[in-house]
Amino acid sequence: MLEQIRNSKKSVGLKQSLKAIQNDEVNLCILARDAEERITKRIKELCEKKSIEIAYADDMKKLGKACNIDVGAAVVCILK
Numbered sequence: 001m002l003e004q005i006r007n008s009k010k011s012v013g014l015k016q017s018l019k020a021i022q023n024d025e026v027n028l029c030i031l032a033r034d035a036e037e038r039i040t041k042r043i044k045e046l047c048e049k050k051s052i053e054i055a056y057a058d059d060m061k062k063l064g065k066a067c068n069i070d071v072g073a074a075v076v077c078i079l080k
Helices: 002-006 012-023 037-050 060-066
Strands: 011-014 026-032 053-056 075-079
Touching: 002 060, 002 075, 011 012, 012 026, 012 037, 012 075, 026 037, 026 060, 037 053, 037 075, 053 060
Parallel strands: 026 053
Antiparallel strands: 011 075, 026 075
C-alpha cells in the first residue's frame, strides 16, 4: 500500500483531504492507526457518507514517509 501512495496523485493532511473528499476526488482514504480520534473522526464519517474505502497504515511516521514528507501524516487520500 505504501508503494501505491508514492506513485499516486494524493492529498496529504486533514484540510486537503477533507476538501478532496467533499469534491468527490477520492478513490481511497488511508488513516494512520496512531492518529488522534478527534482528527480522524470527521474523515471517517465523511468517507462512510460518500462510500469511500478506508484503509489503515501502521503509524503516522510511515504514512508521512510514504508521501515524501519529513513529518507524520494522519490522513492521505489517493485521488481519482
